[in-house]
Amino acid sequence: MATSASPVLAGPGERPQGEPALPSWNDGLARQSIVDFVRRVTTTGSPDFVRPEERIAVFDNDGTLWSEQPVLFQAAFVIDRLKVMAPQHPEWKDNPIFAAALAGDFGAVAARGQRAIGEIVMVTHAGMTTEEFTKIVEDWIASARHPRFNRPYTDVIFQPMQELLAYLRANRFKTFVVSGGGVEFMRVWVEKIYGIPPEQVVGSSIVTKFEMLAGGPVLTRLPQMNFIDDHDGKPVGINSHIGRRPIAAFGNSDGDLQMLQWTTDNTGARFALLVHHTDSDREYAYTVAPLGKLDDALTEAEAKGWTVVDMKRDWNRVFPFEAA
């Protein structure tokens, strides 16, 4: 793992002592902007110095830390769960929403709107205890395979972003996931694959209820949304969960725009980065993400000088399973 405790880099062409930081990042503006920012906020006596406690960095997940194609991985989970549950629900065959989902056509479900998505999400995410849900997700992660790469979904993560997480932590940043995905879906595997503990994950959630049963206390997952951590919800979730304003934010779609605005609109050195998926050979090329377009965010990035990663140009390696 490429980490460097020393943020000192004189310029993009120079290398720190020891292991090079960010080996999967090509030299260029994107890599340089990261290293420059880290140097500014970690150099004692610098006007932009930020004490370690305030070095909060927030990362979107889908399309930023792991892939989100050909469908959101949590949508693949929903479809697989429906298939497992279908034999007990013969009535689903006559329901166009469930029929589309069972046929693997998440796009057809999404075309019917948020309420249709909510219906299949609740059936697969509610009605059990938190511990039962964790077990369901663990089992799925262990058995499901990405359709193109034929690997566990937890392998289909971006190597350059892994290096970035490690680089920031080596420079005493605290890294958080702030995702539209379900918080209890993510917490099952975030620690193992990103080194981010469950308590540093902010996500969407459904209502849970404490119940004292004969066998002891449980938290039961109810079929009711509690919080949607996307768009306007991201700054709200950050404030509710972290209680500090981040100094660096990383995303890939318009769903992240408000988080990037909230992070950068402040005094002192602030950093925002968008991952632009431009590489159909190694990953996917798209500007309309499953969870929203990228247009507004790209426009604002240009206006405000945020860093935009061109995946094809800026990353010499996309996935950990590729040769370095």
Next chain:
Amino acid sequence: MATSASPVLAGPGERPQGEPALPSWNDGLARQSIVDFVRRVTTTGSPDFVRPEERIAVFDNDGTLWSEQPVLFQAAFVIDRLKVMAPQHPEWKDNPIFAAALAGDFGAVAARGQRAIGEIVMVTHAGMTTEEFTKIVEDWIASARHPRFNRPYTDVIFQPMQELLAYLRANRFKTFVVSGGGVEFMRVWVEKIYGIPPEQVVGSSIVTKFEMLAGGPVLTRLPQMNFIDDHDGKPVGINSHIGRRPIAAFGNSDGDLQMLQWTTDNTGARFALLVHHTDSDREYAYTVAPLGKLDDALTEAEAKGWTVVDMKRDWNRVFPFEAA
């Protein structure tokens, strides 16, 4: 500050090398139970060993980390705020709820029920941005004085619990506040007085709304409850915020009972402690706390062998401002 990186203590009468751990705790069952628990979960190879990442300890605040008498400190904040705001609200004089609060009689407000409390809480906690609210709390903390001890409220904290926080952290526990108090009220001062960062505070909250104004993005506090982190809400808040089950929980009233049940009903070494306020000379003696009785929790503590601190017997020093 009494901290010890070494949890090794052979018995209650012996002292670790170097600084004594928990100097404000008298030798006795309460102190011994803490030290024994920490030794069990931190000793490599012990059947009760818990890896550091899982060493989550949760602390109630009012009556556990700081005092809650003669009124909850946040109620004192509400009353002081109403007094500041009253000249702009002549209509409050004719409203029995506001008239009682302005007279400093929080008990009379509470006697009118949750809705009456909610009304004066919303008037004082909503209708401004999160940053404006932070400034209001900062100013109040800097100027308000506890009526009996004539010191800032942030001085009226329990020295033995401060030592306990430091002792647990020295043994690689992660310490969280889990309180019925307002999360944004607490986050203003928790880091400074407890060494607990804002992101490790779980509390009650009102709804906030992201808005893009001409001057930039803000989060506006709306007069609507979002979450009440008390009783059944504590395990729900722990799950939502931390996403791991704690291994140690500390409280002082029935409002903490479910948190202690949730923490202890699990395999492996688990620890629960109740602070019983028995010392009217140095602090207060009571069994009916502002936020609920202690009866059920004390009964369950006896049945389950939880540790009960008798403040008069177990603490040789209550506040940091007393001579050691």
